[in-house]
Amino acid sequence: MSVTCSSNFPDLLCGEDSGIFSGESSPECSSSDLESSASIEESIAGFIMDERNFVPGFDYLTQFQTQSLDVSAREQSVAWILKVQAYYNFQPLTAYLSVNYMDRFLYSRRLPQNKGWPLQLLAVACLSLAAKMEEPLVPSLLDLQVKGAKYIFETKTIRRMELLVLSVLDWRLRSVTPFSFIGFFACKLDPTVAFMGFLISRASEIILSNIQEASFLEYWPSSIAAAAILCAANEIPNLSLANPEHAESWCDGLSKEKIISCYRLMQQLVLNDRRRKAPKVLPQLRVTVRARMRSSSDSSSSSPSPSPSPSPISYKRRKLNNCLWVDDDKGNSE
Known part of the structure; x- marks a missing residue:
């Protein structure tokens, strides 16, 4: 029996970890296993219906815009999480979950803003919980506090914060994230899966590179995933003409307007990041x-002359x- 797209998502019904970061090449898609494909599409549609339960409230972004929450403090915390993720080579999903836990906590529970340590303690606790959810090997709580951490917390302090986070989040850590969708969307955009590995890898980079930007809090995970796949496709000549308006047809429940809006924002940030990193060569x-x-003229001259200015x-x-x-x-x- 031929292998289908469903083979790329063996754990889809059990959660969001579908093994897409294993680095293995994806098999070619076909339409032989219709029942399995229909089951996957039903599961993706279920994720879209459920994703609203794993994001902060609709007015969370407004709190940053009105400065009732400090957007720069959030950016610094997210930047630290990304540094530790890179240092320990954690999965992109681990970093995203850490930020997701932090945002959901901040929406439900306020922290003192006149001191810097409460938010750092929250970031450490959220990263620890996410690593325990996704990583096979997790550093000790003391070893986790690297890459410029301003404060070093005792293990018992972090564990108490972990319990508070679990309580505020109602122990719902298996969140729906953009990584729940990118493998499925990549297969929809590229049914031959010839560029499947690149699409997923590049989309993951784009998602993490924009996670500090508070503007993306306006969009739900499915829209972010679709926009990231479309931005990754722009870098492949065979897929660069993909129309963002067609992404709505990838699965029931997707919003064309949200995908296009998120895609335009993400595309602009990707271009700005590319210009910022381009080396400036002196003429x-x-x-x-x-x-x-x-x-x-000097060699032809027979008499010595003073050194010219x-x-x-x-x-x-x-x-x-x-x-x-x-x-x-x-x-x-x-």
Whole structure:
């Protein structure tokens, strides 16, 4: 029997971990196993119906816009989570879940904003819980506090915070996230799965690179996943003409307006990030001809002459050689 797209989602009915980050190549899709494909589409539709239960309330973004919540403090906490995720090579899902737990907690429970340590303690607790959910090997609570943590908390303090987070979230840690959808959406966009691995990997990078941006709190996981797959497809010539308006047909319950709006925002941020990371190369000065002419005239001269004063061109040349390369990321911490 031929293998279908459903083979890419063996654990779909049991949760969001579908093994899509294993790095294994995906088999070719076919339409032979209709019953399994229908079951997967039904499960994805169920995720879309249920995703509203795993995001902060609709007015959460408004609280940042009105400054009742500190958006810069959230950005710093998310940046720290991403650093630790990269340091320990955690799955992208682990980092996303950490931020998801933190946002859901902050929506339901306020923290003192006149001190910096409560939010850092919350970030450590959320990252610890997410790692326990998704990672086969989890560092100790002390070892987890790396990459520029301003405060170091005792194990018992973090565990008490973990219990508070579990209580506020009603122990609902198996959240619906964009990673619940990207494998399915990638297969819809590329039925041959020729670019399946790249689409999933690149979409994961795009999702994490934008997770600090509070504007994405307006969108639910399914819209973020669809937008990320479309942005990843833009980098593949064979798929670059994919129409965002057609993403609504990938599954029942998707919102075309939300997908297009999220896609445009994400595309702009991806372009800005690409420009920001592009190296700035200093222009080269053409001085070789003059140098040869000067050396020729010097060699033909029989009598010694005093050393000439530096020419404007040679002065500019030395000045440019003393300049440093411009690094747009210099202001960012590791």
